Amino acid sequence: MKKSIRLLAATIMLGVASFTWAEVAVIVHPSAxxxxxxxxxxxxxxxGKSKSFPAGASAVPVNQNExxxxxxxxxxxxxKKNAxxxxxxxxxxxxxxxxTPPKDAGDDAAVKALGAANPNMIGYIDSSAVDASVKVVYKIP
Amino acid sequence: MSKINPIHKKHSLVMAIACCLAAPLAQAGDFNFSGFLSVGGGMVDDENGPAYGGYDEEDFTVDNNLLGVQISSNVSDKVTATVQLTARSENDYEVDAEWAYLSWQATENSKIRAGRLRTPFYMYSDFLDVGYAYAWISPPQEVYYLPFNNVNGVDFYTANTLGIFDTTFQAYFGGFDDELDLNNDGFAEEAKTRNQMGVAGTLGKDWWTLRAAYHKADLWVDVTGVSLGANTIGDFAGILTSLGFGANANNLLVEEDSVTFAEVGLNIDTGRFVAAAEYVEFEADDALFSKNKRGYVMGGVRFGEWLVHLTASQSKDEASHPEAGIPVAPQTAPLIGALQAVAASQAIERDVITVGTRWDVTSGTALKFQIDDIDDENQGDQKVFSVALQTVF
Structure with missing residues (x-):
């Protein structure tokens, strides 16, 4: 009994820990x-409440897959909404x-590739996947 | 009153839009497909009490089903064709077009649409059939009672920001032809509106939205065949006219009568708490219809994937006075009494308490349970137990 509680506690700790560590980066094209x-x-x-970046260029948001x-x-x-x-x-x-909702564009790699290719795109990826092909404009800790 | 053939018109409109859709499709163009489904059933507590919400049996029946599909396609850069087809169990799954329109994106924030549109009577009018989009199985019937929800015409829709607020504004013009079973006796009455127009606006920020709408129209409903026991409203109107009370006969009939409908609403969703309230008034000049005054207040709390909600709705209609102007005399007393009785039969006074839950089984699918406790001043009490599985895809 005691052991299983300890195991459960450890699992929860791990769950919480991995949740906290996965930082999400909102990315756009480097030329933005x-x-x-x-x-x-x-x-x-x-x-869908605004359709362009504050600077004026039109914005195309893309989602990761469900x-x-x-x-x-x-x-x-x-x-501020669950799934x-x-x-x-x-x-x-x-x-x-x-x-029309943002299109589901795939995973980190797919969204990053879109961001690197399209100056109007805005997406989000796991921080660990960020490289020089995209620019990070917002971070979710 | 000219004969109307709504079925024919409906289909030609659908065909026209379908052709617009088919053209780009044939060229393997890009199109969006989405849909929604609701499978619902329920039962009443007492078969001898009034029917409510489409249920009148003490045995559980699953016959409140609805399938909808929406296809839209870009005809050109700024023009989109959209058609939403629904099939309902209550209409033997006959396919009907709730929406079928061409939309022109006039500016980044504004569009002009032409075709068959959903009339923006209520806060939830736009997605009335999409149960997944709200908490109840269907919005409170005391308020969502108008038997016609569509209009053939044009509208202008714009969404903007006003300082720190989000606003939308919609204005439309059009009319409709339909057959309505107004008194639920299985016989449809021909109805139409002309010069129907209205405006609807919302003002909101983050977790709250305020809404107001106003509509007017010239309404025709062929009520001459509606039974009054021994004879019909048509017979009664004939008798009145022959006695020299033509104006009172006109008060019974619905022929080019000016009608108005006003709505105010509030919607709140903080994530943890949800709330909604709406109040509506319907008024008709020189018609048998009562002045309808109806409203509801709803509050709910989310617990993870569960939402529990409580709604109080009320109808407090004021009967019309078709007898107005008839001189009071012993000879006219039966006539006045009969007219008042007919008018009174149209006025509903009812209180309904609704308790329900929504469980989001997975993203895109919700299972809902609901109990309606109905207290009707004239028809007695009833309880309705219902359940529905509602999805979007």
């Missing part, structure tokens, strides 16, 4: 004319022609 965005600016872009831990952390921290709430929010807009 700005170096940082606020959490609210990022959130408005991903919830089920990705990075996506869940991003939606919960920045958009179900996020889906319900977009279904209010999709079925009325009032908005």
């Amino acid at each position: 004319g700005f170096d940082s965005l606020t959490e609210e600016e990022v959130s408005r872009l991903f919830l 089920g990705s831990a990075t996506r869940d952390k991003f939606n919960e921290t920045v958009c 179900s709430q996020y889906k319900a929010y977009w279904s209010q807009l999709v079925f009325t022609g009032k908005g």
Whole structure:
């Protein structure tokens, strides 16, 4: 009994630890004319409330695929919605022609490749995947 | 009153939009497909009480089902064609178009749409069929009671920021032709609106949104066949006219009567807490329809993937006065009494308490349970137990 509790505690510790360590970076093309965005600016872009960067260029937000831990952390921290709430929010807009959700573009590597190629794109990846091909404009600790 | 053929019109409109969609599809163009599904069932507590929410049996029945698909495609850079087709169990799964329109993105924030649109009567009108988008199985019936939800016409929609607030504004013009079973007797009455127009606006920030809307229209409903026991409203109107009370006959019939509908609403979602409230008023000039005054207040709490909610709804209609102007005399007393009785039968006074849960089984699928406790001033009490599985894909 005692052993299993200790095991459980260790598992929870590990879970908490891995959750805290996975920092998420919001990335754009290196040529973007700005170096940082606020959490609210990022959130408005991903919830379809604004369609362009503060500098004026039009923005194309992309998601990671459903089920990705990075996506869940991003939606919960920045958009303040869990996976179900996020889906319900977009279904209010999709079925009325009032908005289209960000496309699901794949994993860290796929989103990074898009960001490196498209000057209008904004996405998010695990911090460990960041390299010189993209610019980090916001970090979720 | 000219004969109307809504079925024919409906299909030609759908066909037109379908052709617009098919053209780019044939060229392997890019199109968006999405859909929603609701499978629901329920039962009432007392078969001798009034039917409510589509349920009138003490045995559990699963017959509140709905499938919807939406296809949209870019006709050009700025023009999109969208069609949303729904099939409902209550209509024997006959396919109907709730939305079928061409949309022109006029500016980054504004669009103009033409075709068949959802009338923005209520806060949840736009996604009325998409149960997954809200907490209840369907929004409170006391308020969401209008039998027609669509309009064929044009609208202008714009979403902007005003200082620190998010705003939307929508204005439309159009009309509709339909057959409505107004008194739920299985017989449809022909109905149409002309010069229907309305505006709806929202103001919100982060976790709250305020909404207001106002609509007006000229309404025709062929109520002449509606039974009053021994005879029909049409017969009654004929008798009134023959007695020289033409104006009162006109008060019974719904022919080019000016109607208005107003709504105010509030929606709150903090993540942990949800709340909503709406109040509506419907008014008709020179028609049998009562002045409808209806509202609801809802509050709910989320616990992980569960949402528990409580709603109080109320209808407090004011009967119309079709007898107005008839001189009071012993000879006219039966006539006045009959007119008042017909008018009173249209006025609903009802209180409903709804308790429900929503469980998000997985992202995209919710299972809902709901109990409605109905207290009807005229028809008596009833309880409805219902369940639904609702998805989006």
